Structures are given as structure tokens and as C-alpha cells.
Amino acid sequence: MLLAAGLGAPIPEEVPIVAAGVLSRAAALRWWVALPVCVGGVLSGDTILYWVGHHWGERVLNWRLVRLVLSPAREAQLTAAFRNHGVKIVFTARHVMGLRAAVFLTAGIVRVPFWKFFAIDAGAACWACRSASGSPSCSRTRSSGCSRTCTGSSAGSGSSPSSASPSGRPSRSGGAARGRDPATPNAIFDFVIGATSAERKPWHAIFRLLERDERAFAVLLAVVMVGGVATLGLVPLRPRHRIDLYHLVIWFAAYKVGVFALVTVNPRATGTYFAGALGIDMLLVFALLAMTGGGDSPFVNLFFPLVAVNAYYFGRWIGLLLTAVAGLLYWTAAWLAPPEAAWTAVVILMGLVGLPAFALGHVADRERRSRAEVERLNEELKGTLSQLQEAQQELVVAERMATVGRLSLRIAHEVRNPISAIELNAAMLEDIVRAPSDEQMKEALGLVAAIRDQVTALDALTEEYLAFARFPRPHFEEESVNHLAQELADFIRPVATRQGLTVRVEVDPTVPMMEIDRGLLRQAVLNLVKNGLEALSSGGELTIGSRLEGESVEISVSDTGGGIAAEVEPRLFEQFFTTKPQGTGLGLSITRQIAEEHGGEIRWANRAGHGATFTIRLPLRRVRADA
Known part of the structure; x- marks a missing residue:
């Protein structure tokens, strides 16, 4: 069965090849699962949709993978094909095991139309060599425990002697990195066992892939049909019209779950799935009418919610069309199961079904137009904001x-x-x-x-x-503010001592480590310290302190100088404003900019009696710009 099938057949360059689902003890699949997949692959020749889920709503490909080591271009093409469909491939190197069964292809959830199926004899001792221009030819030998020797049809397509061991199994020294010959870009030399898994998407994340109308419609449709069938089952029927309601409700529920699963797997085809489900629903109601009394059947009431809900999704004109179809199906069911329905009954049914359907469809259309207008205005607002x-x-x-x-x-x-x-x-x-x-x-x-x-x-x-x-971009790291204050005091104390000044440090031991740019914050505090020293005369005192204040940390610099004059206060942080002959007027401006880059602020106040205090207040937990 498919042993070595396709080894001699040419494979187009655009076809990525991957072998998945190893039939061995290392594989998660059983032979009775793998055999239909292999046969189905041969019969269809295109794509197999196969679902292996850990729990409901996840896209998971979680079986063993045997990867044929191909050219880098094909590997990149394969990886891109998976990635474009939301599947992440993780190749994990494993020891090569003796595989005695066929290897087959599956496409999983991935809908890639150009996938073809390809099988090899996993127990063979050597691998086919593929040239860049044509298909290989193979001649059988019985030497060195190897069942085959493969030669390419053109130069550069031969296999490496080191690609197979004398025992007939692929050599562990080959592999994706060491076994590939750069002169033979399409040669297949070795294989490794790995595992693939899709990015896990919980049910609520997949559910949000659908638009709001589609979510509401899917839920309403399931509730209407399943609930309607279950409710109408309470109505007594004639003995010849009775049906197995219990199984009917179960099958209806399973059918609706299947529709919703299809919509979840491929949200782009939602409209097509819903249109197909609508046709099936109308035919199912028609079949129920024909089996349960025709015009006298209570299941005719299913037309009311069915047409109304579909008019909400497809629009009022489709609702009117469905009304006409419902009337025709009702008349046909009554004709198949006499007594026939009078034309007045058909017209009344169409009127009662069509009026609410048209109204609901009209409201839905207006809501969609309003929503589209809101989205358009929102886009314009975004553009204006930009x-x-x-x-x-x-x-x-x-x-x-x-x-x-x-x-x-x-x-x-x-x-x-x-x-x-x-x-x-x-x-x-x-x-x-x-x-x-x-x-x-x-x-x-x-x-x-x-x-x-x-x-x-x-x-x-x-x-x-x-x-x-050239104000630099801050680089935040966890640092100690108390250590910074102590370091600045030690740095400035020799200069202050020569001027006859005293430098004190008052730090709060409860201040924790916090994210700061140590260099910038040191510069900001140093500017305040320099201003304080310049404001002091001999015998003055400068205090550098820190304290924890709620969710903030305060770093203060206090002096016993003359304080801030009233006429200076309005221009204190103005660029290039200074009261000193040699000043630049940029120190306080730079300090404020550094504090704001840390998400904080700078305050000042004249001390009672003498001096001034400048305080840099920083948030304990910095608000990140990317949050």
C-alpha cells in the first residue's frame, strides 16, 4: 500500500512535501485511522481536512511528524504555507527510529489547494534523489543491506554515500544541516521526527473571529430550529404522522453545531455556509410538513422564525424571496399529503411570514448602514487624529x-x-x-x-x-534611589567642605527598588544640588533626602539659603532664564524634562524662615509607553 509510491514520479517545484502521521509505536495515530487517510489521499489527490483537537474550538495538529529534508527553498515554502493559515510548525530533533510502515501526507486544518499526497517506504535504507530539472531514476541492488540505490537523471542529483548507514537505516550524521549537499538543492538525504502544533486559540478567541451579525445569526438560527422542533413536538400528532422527536432534535442540534464548526474553521466563507444552511433548513421544514400532515402539520410554524432570522442576516429582499419560497413549499407539502391547502391559506401564511421578516430585515439593513456610517466616521476621526x-x-x-x-x-x-x-x-x-x-x-x-x-x-x-x-532616550533599569542620593552626597561633599558648607543625607529605608534611568536622574538631582550650593553662604546646610509617599517616591534637595524671590517664581523653569552671571538657564528646564520622561514631576517650595526645597516626584510603578 503506497510503499515507495511516487518515488519515481516528478514532483513540481511548487509542491511542498511533508510526511506526517508515522504508523509506528512513536505515532499517535492507529492503523485504522491512517489507512483511510492514505486511501483518501490517493483518491482525492488534493487536500485532506483532518482535525485532531485537544478540546473543543482549538486548531491543533499534534501528531508525530516525519520531515523529509528538502532544499531550503521548499522548506521555506512549506513553513510559509503553514504560517499563512495560522499554524506554527516546530521541528524538534529526535533520534531516528526504525519505521516499518508507510508514511502519508495530511494537510490538517490547513486548506492549501496545491497539496499532493506522497508516500515512501520508511524502512528503506536510502532516499530518492531529486534533481532541479527532472525526476530521478532508481535501480535496485542487494548490497550492504540496502534494498535500493538511487541515481539522479542529471548531474548533481546523486545521493551522498554518507546518507545511509550500512544497516539500511538513515544515518544520524546526515540530518538537515550536515546531510544536505549544496550542489544538489533538491536532494533528499535524511529525515527527523518532530511534532507540529498550531497556535492554540481558545473557543472565545475563535468565536470573536466572526462579525457581530454572524455570531448573533448563528446562535439565533440554532436556537430557532432546535428549540422550534423541540417545542412543536409537544403538539399531539396523528398516529400515522408521529415521528421520533428525540432523535430528530439530537440530529438537528448536531447539524447546527456542524454548521457553526465550519464557520469557525473558515470565517471567510461564512456567507456561503449560511446560505447553504438556509437551503437545507427550508428543505428540512418541507420534509417535516410532508411527513406530518402537510397543510395540517404544526411544523408549518417553523417558517415564521426561520424566515425572520434569515431576513435579519440576508436583508429584507431576501426575506421576501424566502416568504414566497415558504408559501410554495407549504402548498407543495399540502399537495403531497392531502388535503390540499387553499390558496387563501397560502396567501395568509405568506403575509404572516413576510411582514415580520420584511420589518426585521429593514431594521437590520438600517442598523448595518448606521454601523457602516459610524465606522466611516470613525476612520475619518482616526485620520484626523493622525x-x-x-x-x-x-x-x-x-x-x-x-x-x-x-x-x-x-x-x-x-x-x-x-x-x-x-x-x-x-x-x-x-x-x-x-x-x-x-x-x-x-x-x-x-x-x-x-x-x-x-x-x-x-x-x-x-x-x-x-x-x-541632544536629550537622550531614557533606558530604564531597576535601581536604588537611596543609593543614588548617598552617592551624590559623597560626590559633592569635598567641594562643599572647602566652601564651609554641610551636606546631609536623609533617606527613607522603606523606599524600594524602582525602574529609573540612573544617569539621567543623577543629572537631574545634581542640577538641583548645584543650584542649592550656589545659593548658600559659608556655614549653610544642604540636605538630600528621599521618602515613600503612597504610590510615589520623592527625592528632595533642600538648602538654607535665601529662597526663591517672588519676581523669579513665574520664570523659574523657563529655558535660558537665569539670575546668575555664569548660568545658562537650562538646569531646571533639563531637570523637569528628565522628571517628565520618568512619568513624574518636579515641585518646589520656599521653606518657612529660610531656604527652598525642590522635590522630584516619581511614580513607584512606571507607566510604560507600550502598555
Whole structure:
């Protein structure tokens, strides 16, 4: 049965080949399952739909897979074919087992029309070699325990000697990576056992693949038909018209579940499935009428909900057409099972069935039009919102460019003074060096110190401007705020001590680790510390603290200086505004930007009696931008 079938037949390049469902102890399938699949594959020659589910509503292909090692192009084509239909293939390397039965193809849930079926003798010792241009030819030998030796019909199609072991089984040293000959891109050398599984989709996720109308229609149709048959079964029938209602309800329910399963498997063909189900429903009602008394049958009432529900889905004009079909079927059933129905009864039935169906279809059509209009307006709103966002981004860029322009002018102005001082001091130093003396050397040392101070000021100025113009993207990691505060205090304490100032640290031990950009936050707090030191005179005190406040962490810098003047308050965070001769006016602006990048804010307040306190307040759990 299919042993070595197709080994000598040419296979088109566009056909991906995969062998699944191994008939052995390693396989999950039994022979009585595999045999019909193999036979069906041969008879159909196209696609087998096979469902192996772990539980209801999942697309699962969970059987053993024997993969023929093909060319990279075919492997990529096969993987893409599965991926395009929502199935993820995971190839897991296993030890090659002695397989003694046929290997067959299944397409699973995947609806790929160009799949063909192909079988091999899994117990054979060597594999067919396929050239890029034609089919291989095979000649049988009986040497080395190998039942066959395969040779290609063109150059480059022969199999590798190392592709089969002397025992007749595929060599473990072959495999997908080592057994493939780059000169023979279509050669088949080895196989591995793996497993495939689709991405698990729970029932509610698959159910949401359908539109709202389709979900409502599927449920209503099932309830109407199954419930209608069960309810009408309570009506007593004549002995010759009685039917097995219990089994009828079960079969109706199974039929509706099957329709819903088809819709779930292939949502794109929902309309076709529902149209087919409508025709079957009308014929089933007609059969019930013919078997249970024709015009006198109580099952004629099934036309009312059936036509109404389908008019809701297909529209009012289809509802009117179904009304005419229902009248015709009613008259035909009455003609087949006398007494015949009068034309007035048929007209009354059509009127009673058609009026609610037309009304319901009209309401459904209006609802669909309204929904389409809402969706259109929503799309327009999205487009407008996108345009607004683009305009906002352009405005931000324009504002930054304007700021850069002002920044360039400010840099040109600020840099000129230090450079002039450096030039003057350098000229004086040059004159002194020409005729050195003790007093002149002391003066030279002073000039060198002045040059160094000016260069330091110029460097700090440039760094601050660059930090503003090239603000980096934050990189968040879990860090300790308390450790950051202690490190800053240790860093600034030597400078403060030389100025006669005291630096204190007051941290809250309950502050946990949190996601911050340590470098940026350190720069923000350091800016506050520098401002505090500049506001202090000899004997002053600077305090760096932290505390846990609800769902936030506060980092504060307090000084005992003169506080913030009232006339300065409105412009405190304004770019380039400063009250210091050597200031850039960017320190507090950069600090606020860093706090906002962390999802927080910066506050300040004058302390009672003396000094000021600046506080950076950060959320304990950072709100992620991709959440």
C-alpha cells in the first residue's frame, strides 16, 4: 500500500512535501485511522481536512511528524504555507527510529489547494534523489543491506554515500544541516521526527473571529430550529404522522453545531455556509410538513422564525424571496399529503411570514448602514487624529528648531566672553614668560588658574547646552534611589567642605527598588544640588533626602539659603532664564524634562524662615509607553 509510491514520479517545484502521521509505536495515530487517510489521499489527490483537537474550538495538529529534508527553498515554502493559515510548525530533533510502515501526507486544518499526497517506504535504507530539472531514476541492488540505490537523471542529483548507514537505516550524521549537499538543492538525504502544533486559540478567541451579525445569526438560527422542533413536538400528532422527536432534535442540534464548526474553521466563507444552511433548513421544514400532515402539520410554524432570522442576516429582499419560497413549499407539502391547502391559506401564511421578516430585515439593513456610517466616521476621526498628531510632532520639531536657533545665538554670546578672557590672559602670560621673575611667576600662576577656570566654565556651558539639544532616550533599569542620593552626597561633599558648607543625607529605608534611568536622574538631582550650593553662604546646610509617599517616591534637595524671590517664581523653569552671571538657564528646564520622561514631576517650595526645597516626584510603578 503506497510503499515507495511516487518515488519515481516528478514532483513540481511548487509542491511542498511533508510526511506526517508515522504508523509506528512513536505515532499517535492507529492503523485504522491512517489507512483511510492514505486511501483518501490517493483518491482525492488534493487536500485532506483532518482535525485532531485537544478540546473543543482549538486548531491543533499534534501528531508525530516525519520531515523529509528538502532544499531550503521548499522548506521555506512549506513553513510559509503553514504560517499563512495560522499554524506554527516546530521541528524538534529526535533520534531516528526504525519505521516499518508507510508514511502519508495530511494537510490538517490547513486548506492549501496545491497539496499532493506522497508516500515512501520508511524502512528503506536510502532516499530518492531529486534533481532541479527532472525526476530521478532508481535501480535496485542487494548490497550492504540496502534494498535500493538511487541515481539522479542529471548531474548533481546523486545521493551522498554518507546518507545511509550500512544497516539500511538513515544515518544520524546526515540530518538537515550536515546531510544536505549544496550542489544538489533538491536532494533528499535524511529525515527527523518532530511534532507540529498550531497556535492554540481558545473557543472565545475563535468565536470573536466572526462579525457581530454572524455570531448573533448563528446562535439565533440554532436556537430557532432546535428549540422550534423541540417545542412543536409537544403538539399531539396523528398516529400515522408521529415521528421520533428525540432523535430528530439530537440530529438537528448536531447539524447546527456542524454548521457553526465550519464557520469557525473558515470565517471567510461564512456567507456561503449560511446560505447553504438556509437551503437545507427550508428543505428540512418541507420534509417535516410532508411527513406530518402537510397543510395540517404544526411544523408549518417553523417558517415564521426561520424566515425572520434569515431576513435579519440576508436583508429584507431576501426575506421576501424566502416568504414566497415558504408559501410554495407549504402548498407543495399540502399537495403531497392531502388535503390540499387553499390558496387563501397560502396567501395568509405568506403575509404572516413576510411582514415580520420584511420589518426585521429593514431594521437590520438600517442598523448595518448606521454601523457602516459610524465606522466611516470613525476612520475619518482616526485620520484626523493622525493628522493632528503629525502636526503636533511638526510643531514640536519647529519649536525645537527655534530653540536651537536661540541656543546658537546664546552660545555665540556666552562663548565669546570666556574666549576673550583666555586670549587676554594668554597674551599676558606670554609677556611674563619672556622676562621671568619671582613676582612675575606668581602672576603667571594666577593667570594660568584664571585660564583654567574660564576653560572649565566654557566646558560646563557647552555640556549643558548639548544636554539640552541632544536629550537622550531614557533606558530604564531597576535601581536604588537611596543609593543614588548617598552617592551624590559623597560626590559633592569635598567641594562643599572647602566652601564651609554641610551636606546631609536623609533617606527613607522603606523606599524600594524602582525602574529609573540612573544617569539621567543623577543629572537631574545634581542640577538641583548645584543650584542649592550656589545659593548658600559659608556655614549653610544642604540636605538630600528621599521618602515613600503612597504610590510615589520623592527625592528632595533642600538648602538654607535665601529662597526663591517672588519676581523669579513665574520664570523659574523657563529655558535660558537665569539670575546668575555664569548660568545658562537650562538646569531646571533639563531637570523637569528628565522628571517628565520618568512619568513624574518636579515641585518646589520656599521653606518657612529660610531656604527652598525642590522635590522630584516619581511614580513607584512606571507607566510604560507600550502598555
